[in-house]
Ligand SMILES: Nc1ncnc2c1ncn2[C@@H]1O[C@H](COP(=O)(O)OP(=O)(O)OP(=O)(O)O)[C@@H](O)[C@H]1O
């Protein structure tokens with residue numbers, strides 16, 4: 566079967582201005598193709614630019630130069646407003662720390678992105694909470710659930726708008742082995758069910774090995 570191209574970036578460059586004279590070149594020409602339905606691990610040393618690349622792919626940040634084609638569209642030609650709309654509908658984010666809003670319940674935390682996308686949908690929220698095994702904790706606040714449960718709520722939040730692409734930055738980095746394994750297994754079972762595409766930055770070698778493909782960043786390029 567022909568693989569469907571989800572996104573392609575070419576010659577992505579990104580520097581950070583450290584001082585007036587000093588520029589830190591982080592991405593020095595990244596080329597990358599991601600196909601629909603893949604789970605791809607991104608690995609590399611600390612400081613290699615993994616989070617920087619993920620931010621650019623998530624359109625949270627613009628590169629200095631380079632092209633980004635997502636399902637045939639040139640995303641960096643979008644206005645900031647179009648980009649925000651694209652981001653809220655097409656991309657889900659999972660971070661190392663769950664970043665749930667402390668004053669809201671698990672269910673409300675997952676509901677918020679549906680409201681931002683203009684399609685508030687409690688039925689869908691409850692369904693995705695069931696997928697991640699949080700139904701009986703849905704009305705608790707983040708401080709009243711465990712770290713592993715909070716991360717599963719964060720996964721539900723990332724998936725609730727049915728994004729095409731889920732970007733995860735060390736999603737198991739803050740969890741013990743047991744909870745990390747639960748999160749990893751969950752991601753694979755969600756992929757089976759929804760056939761979404763995952764790009765996962767991880768320092769967990771076992772996790773990386775289970776992915777369909779491993780991409781390594783070194784010295785600002787993909788090797
Ligand atoms: N906003 C910023 N301003 C200046 N420098 C930055 C900024 N963000 C990142 N950097 C620098 O860019 C380099 C790449 O950072 P990045 O966060 O992408 O690394 P990483 O591969 O995700 O590392 P880690 O595995 O530790 O998370 C680092 O040297 C970092 O200090």
Ligand SMILES: [Mg+2]
Pocket residue numbers: 615616617734
């Ligand atoms: Mg990082």
